[in-house]
Amino acid sequence: MTTTFGAIGGGRRTRFFLRLAAALPDRLRVSGVVTRGEESGARITGEWGVPAFRSVGELLRHERPDYVSAAVPWPAMPDAIRAVAEHGMPVLAETPPAQDLDGLRALWGDVGATGLVQVAEQYLLMPGHAARLALVREGVIGEPTSVQVSSTHLYHAVSMIRGLLGVGFEAAEVRAGAFPAPLANPLVAGGWTGDGTPQELTTTIATVDFGGRMGLYDFTENQWWNPLRMRRIVVRGSTGELVDDRVVRLLDPTTPVESHLIRRDTGVDLSLEFRDLKHISFDGRVLYRNPFDGSGLSDDDIAVADILERTGAWARQEGPAPYPLAEACQDHLISLAIGESARTGGAVTTGKEAWAG
Numbered sequence: 001m002t003t004t005f006g007a008i009g010g011g012r013r014t015r016f017f018l019r020l021a022a023a024l025p026d027r028l029r030v031s032g033v034v035t036r037g038e039e040s041g042a043r044i045t046g047e048w049g050v051p052a053f054r055s056v057g058e059l060l061r062h063e064r065p066d067y068v069s070a071a072v073p074w075p076a077m078p079d080a081i082r083a084v085a086e087h088g089m090p091v092l093a094e095t096p097p098a099q100d101l102d103g104l105r106a107l108w109g110d111v112g113a114t115g116l117v118q119v120a121e122q123y124l125l126m127p128g129h130a131a132r133l134a135l136v137r138e139g140v141i142g143e144p145t146s147v148q149v150s151s152t153h154l155y156h157a158v159s160m161i162r163g164l165l166g167v168g169f170e171a172a173e174v175r176a177g178a179f180p181a182p183l184a185n186p187l188v189a190g191g192w193t194g195d196g197t198p199q200e201l202t203t204t205i206a207t208v209d210f211g212g213r214m215g216l217y218d219f220t221e222n223q224w225w226n227p228l229r230m231r232r233i234v235v236r237g238s239t240g241e242l243v244d245d246r247v248v249r250l251l252d253p254t255t256p257v258e259s260h261l262i263r264r265d266t267g268v269d270l271s272l273e274f275r276d277l278k279h280i281s282f283d284g285r286v287l288y289r290n291p292f293d294g295s296g297l298s299d300d301d302i303a304v305a306d307i308l309e310r311t312g313a314w315a316r317q318e319g320p321a322p323y324p325l326a327e328a329c330q331d332h333l334i335s336l337a338i339g340e341s342a343r344t345g346g347a348v349t350t351g352k353e354a355w356a357g
Contacts, residue, residue: 002029003312004065005092008056008080010035010044013071013094018048020305023295028308031065034058056083066315067092069120069308074099078107085111090315092308093119096155096332097325104329108355111325118311118321119328122303123156124163125310130303131261131280131288132235132242136164140282141237141249148234150218154335155328161208161215162331164235169330169356174348176206176217176341187225206338217338247282259283277302326355 007014007030014033021028032051035041041052053059056068067090070080078098084091097119098104111117124133136144147164149157162168182198201221208215216234223229235242240249245261261282267275276296280288291309292302313319330353337348 001312001316001318002027003309004029004031004063005308005312006031006034006056006059006063006065006068007071008034008068008084009071010040010052011071011073014044014069016304017069017071017308018044018050020297020301020308022048023297023301024292024305027292028305031063032059056087056089060087060089064089066090066312067118070094071120078103078110081107081117082110085114085116088116090116090118090311092311093117093325093328095119095121095328096335097328098332101333101336104332105354108325108329108353112355115324117325118314119323119325120304120307120311121156121159121323121328121331122300122307123152123160125303125306126299127263127277127280127288127290127302128245128261128299129160129233131282132233133164134287135242135247135261135282136235136237137166140240140247141235141242142239144213144235144237146214146216146234146236148216148218148232148236150223151231151233152224153219154338155331157217157219158208158215158331158334158338159323159327160233161217162327162334165210165213165215167210167213169326169352170210171352172334172337172350173209174206174334174337174341174350175209176204176338177345178342179203179205183220183226184228185222185226187227188222189225204338204342206341208334208338261287326357329353329355 018030021030030050032053033044034053034056045052068084069092071094072080081091081093098107144165147161149160180200180202183201184196184198186193186196203220206217220229248258251257261280263280264278266273277290279286292305307322310322314321333350337350341348
């Protein structure tokens with residue numbers, strides 16, 4: 001079934017969604033886009049052939065899609081969520097759903113009880129992470145006790161840590177530090193800079209203690225783009241450990257064994273098939289299959305398309321909630337604590353918030 005959604009905002013993220021809908025026309029369709037100005041709306045209509053509106057009400061009078069996505073700047077996000085929820089429509093909000101703790105609390109007070117809000121947190125839907133999560137949930141390395149993430153920032157990294165550890169809304173003690181150091185930064189979001197001169201960039205390292213389980217956060221400014229910083233994920237368990245694509249575990253009391261997560265990517269070297277990810281396997285069995293096989297999407301595109309489609313299934317009551325507002329609020333609560341601890345140098349302990357139930 002095709003998932004149909006409307007969108008609020010005419011910026012980069014909405015254009016990301018429009019591009020995916022164009023690439024997957026039999027799976028995703030955009031019913032319309034709400035923009036603040038007529039000029040930006042006209043540009044979107046001219047470029048993508050999607051009607052543009054000035055308000056959520058106009059969008060919904062044109063057509064009621066499965067849900068409406070809100071992809072606007074941080075300060076405008078809570079009001080965009082409220083505007084959709086006021087119409088009784090499911091909404092997929094961008095990350096984070098509000099800027100600060102007061103904003104999270106106010107938003108939850110207004111819309112939390114409606115059950116209408118999901119959040120577009122896609123990192124554990126990325127193929128490699130999805131395969132790692134499946135392996136951890138199978139108990140291959142025993143009970144997960146710690147997760148180290150050096151890949152993406154703040155609430156995204158926290159979502160990975162909490163998801164892989166299987167922790168809910170427990171109190172967390174956060175201790176963080178910020179460490180500036182010289183590092184060349186030749187590639188940024190806008191492209192190659194042509195400058196390889198080292199500049200001062202800050203690495204933030206934090207421990208998140210959930211009481212018996214621990215997360216280690218390690219992120220350097222612009223690590224998403226900088227090719228001079230590799231990405232790492234480590235999940236330690238009671239009977240083994242996962243490091244990126246390597247897995248060691250205890251087969252019996254005297255036999256530790258090592259295995260690997262293996263990607264099947266076609267179109268590489270002398271493979272004459274279309275360039276695509278097919279699946280990820282472990283010890284000869286498939287842990288993850290590309291749900292958009294044949295599309296040629298990147299891993300990040302696959303994850304975003306997946307959460308767009310999962311949100312449609314949830315909105316139609318055909319599937320589980322992909323990432324409820326409460327989870328996103330908890331992730332940002334901890335990410336705010338990381339920032340506060342890094343600024344002050346002291347420990348920050350998160351409390352039990354209303355979204356914890």
